[in-house]
Amino acid sequence: MxxxxxxxxxxxxxxxxxxxxxxxxxxxxxxxxxxxxxxxSDPYESTRAATKGPDVVATAGQAADLGELATAAGVTEHSGPYPVIAGKLETSGRTSDVQVEGRDATAAAVDQPEVTQGGWVSDGGAVLEAAFADSLDAGVGDSVTLGGRSFKVVGVAVTAAMPPHPGASCIVTVGCVNGAIPDDRELPAGLLHNPGLVWLTQADVRSLASDRSSLSYVMNLKLADPDEAPAFADRSGGDRGGPMRIQTWEGILADATDLARDSQILLLIGxxxxxxxxxxxxxxxxxxxxxxxxxxxxxxxxxxxxxxxxxxxxxxxxxxxxxxxxxxxxxxxxxxxxxxxxxxxxxxxxxxxxxxxxxxxxxxxxxxxxxxxxxxxxxxxxxxxxxxxxxxxxxARPPRRTGWLITVSARLPVPLLLALRVAARRPRRLMLGVVSIAVTVSGIYVLVVLDAFLGIQPDTGGYDENQVETLRHVLLVWTVILLCLAAVNAIVITWATVLDNRHASALARVLGATPQEMTVALAAAQVLPALAGAVLGAFPGGWALFAAINAITGGDSDKATLPAPWQLIAMVLVTVPAVAALTAVPAHLGGRRPVTATL
Structure with a gap:
């Protein structure tokens, strides 16, 4: 065998x-x-190991609110509470929202950021979160302004206690917003837009605070069983009336790998x-x-x-x-x-x-x-x-005689007459051709929607330009493969039709059809299902596919920018000539086969 x-x-x-x-x-x-x-999750796990990453990060408006967490059941180590203040950072003519955290110069037992450039905090020295520094194009030796005071950047570091910029969650209790308000709109009072993270000494942070009410506090906890972090968060956060936010390492992991997760979804769709x-x-x-x-x-x-x-x-x-x-x-x-x-x-x-x-x-x-x-x-x-x-x-298998088809096609021009009868000989193949084009056009429909969605991300704060470029690369991968495979399908279907109809084509030639008419007929037999598939894929198919994707991923289809009518029409108008061009060569070869040899 x-x-x-x-x-x-x-x-x-x-x-x-x-x-x-x-x-x-x-x-x-x-x-x-x-x-x-x-x-x-591999880079995050490496960061978590290098920085003694916490299992739970708790924030509150008062340090006293966090005191009981350090002795709660299941907690083995902790660091903090550390003071945190919201502010504005200015450097090189750019202004960004930041959350400034006060830290000790000595290493912490839990969440000690890994310095990748320079050194750790010192009086008058600031350490920037690495992704935030990269977005500002700032490095060691540069000067930044916080609260009207100038600080020298003494280091750049990474942490596992929050996602990298711009996905960092706010740890200040005044509130924050990630990706909900564009840069050109005025933010409500107290809200931060995609804040960066800066570390200073605790003394420097307290000196920036206008009063004690402007300070928040953060505590990092290590648990005996990291898998119990969600249960610990539910227990600890549910019994307190004051404003307290508890984030687990699983939630931070999800936010930190958001880009890779979206890349995975796009590739699985493809x-x-x-x-x-x-x-x-x-x-x-x-x-x-x-x-x-x-x-x-x-x-x-x-x-x-x-x-x-x-x-x-x-x-x-x-x-x-x-x-x-x-x-x-x-x-x-x-x-x-x-x-x-x-x-x-x-x-x-x-x-x-x-x-x-x-x-x-x-x-x-x-x-x-x-x-x-x-x-x-x-x-x-x-x-x-x-x-x-x-x-x-x-x-040779005798053709199935269909009365209505013969009646409809009898008065058509010879190429269309032959095309209808060639297509009707293989109804299952005809349906496969329709489905193939419909799937391709539906994929293009989704591509147009996703491309429009990615185009507005830098303005809305969802993704920065580098992340959008990465996702566009992912879209390009499956789009190119999709179009190439659809082209192969069109050629394969045409060639299979040519081989299957070689006897019928030879008989049509004997009865007076010219090679040119046979070529047009074989190509038109593929163009007709392509037209039907393009129409099905342009609206009902593409819309249904996008709705199914939203249902699976939990997206909000109401916020998506759907293709305009002219774009749907363009999909159909481009698809039909493309299929005609792809099928021209195999149809030409089939239409010019020697009649005698075939019969």
Whole structure:
């Protein structure tokens, strides 16, 4: 069985390569999404280990409110309470909201920020959070102004006690807002917009405070069991009437890896779209190959092969290709993942070469094999159960006569008449063509929506320009693969139609159709379903896909900028000529086949 499968793959190398590319595209994108999920937390874990990261961070308006937490059940170590004040930082003509935390010059038992440049806090010296310093293009030796006083930047550091800028959560009780108010709008009193983090000595922080009410306090706690952090937060925060905010390390991790998580979601969306296109592509390739292997099936059965053996031989070819594609997709995805997401300036380390977990390997392999089985099982079983005599004869299959189709097409120009009848001969292939284009256009619809969403992020404070660029790279990856696979699908469907209709095309030529008319007919047979698929994908398909994505990810579709009507029309108008251009070459080759040789 293995020998027969390998021999047939060697005889049809082009088709085997197309199968490999189709499955490889889906498995690579799926691997990227799964690997990003697993590798996103690695830089944060490195930062947490290097900085003695806390399990719980508690903030309150009064230091006394935090005193009981240090002796609460389950707490093994703590640092603080440290004073915190909100302010404005000015440097190089730029002004930013900041939260200034007072620290001791000596190392803390919990949450001792890791200095990456310069040194730690000293009188008159400020230490900037690394991602915040990177956004300001500030470094050691620069001067910054806080509360009308000038401070020298003596160091740059990272911490695991809060997400890197601009995702840092406010630890001041006056309130803060992340990404809700654009830079050009006036903020309500007491609110901070994407604040940066600055460390000073406790004495310097207290000297900046106009009165004691402007100070808040933060305490970092280490628990005997870090996994109990959510339960500890519920117990500690629920029994206090005063304003207190308790954040767990899991919540900080989620915020710190927000970019990688969004990259993963985008890639998984692309992976499932590519999976649908792969099923369509494989179904067409399998159908064409089964029709081409009819005589081979008859020979296998004539020399003693059972229907089960014949079906297994036909199925083994695609499972072998799927297994190779899964292995290649896993390797490429793991090696490419670090290029799509970096730890950034606010964390220690980088994603590096992500390790593949057994769950990722199993899921990607199962998807690849599943796609191959879904696309090939029914045609393989149908071919294996066919009559041995009819398979050996390999006679042309007579067309199905459809009265209404003959009536509708009889008065059309010859190319359209032939195109309708060619399309009607294979209704399942016609539907696959419609679905393939609809999935592609739906993906483009979602791309337009996401691109518009990313375009407003720097203004609304959701993501900075570098993060938006990273997400655009992720979008570009699956968009290019999606369009390439859709193009391959269009070519494969056309070529399968050419091969399937070679006898009918030759007869039409004998009866007077010209090669040019046959070329137009074969191309038009693909353009008609492309038009239907583009219309379905432009509105109902794209909107439904976007709604499904929002339902899965918990997004708010009401805030999204949906494509304008002219954009939907443009999608349709661009798709149809693109499909016509892609199908022109195989249609031209099929329309000019020698009649005598074919018959």
């Amino acid at each position: 293995i020998r027969l499968a390998l021999r047939d793959l060697r005889r049809r190398r082009t088709e085997a390569a197309l199968l490999l590319i189709a499955i490889l595209a889906a498995t690579t994108t799926l691997t990227l999404g799964l690997v990003l999920r697993d590798s996103a 992976a499932w779209l590519l999976g649908l296109l792969t099923v369509a592509s494989l179904s067409v390739l399998v159908g064409g190959r089964m029709a081409d292997q009819t005589r081979r099936v008859g020979l296998l059965k004539a020399v003693g092969g059972t229907p089960g053996l014949v079906a297994a031989v036909l199925l083994a070819e695609y499972l072998l290709v799927a297994a190779v594609a899964a292995a290649a997709g896993l390797a490429i995805g793991a090696l490419t993942a670090p290029l799509l997401t970096e730890s950034g300036a606010g964390l220690v380390g980088s994603a590096g070469t992500a390790s593949l977990t057994w769950s990722t390997i199993g899921l990607v392999t199962a998807v690849a094999l599943g796609v191959a089985v879904v696309a090939t099982a029914v045609p393989a079983v149908r071919a294996a159960r066919s009559s041995t005599v009819s398979a050996l004869a390999d006679a």
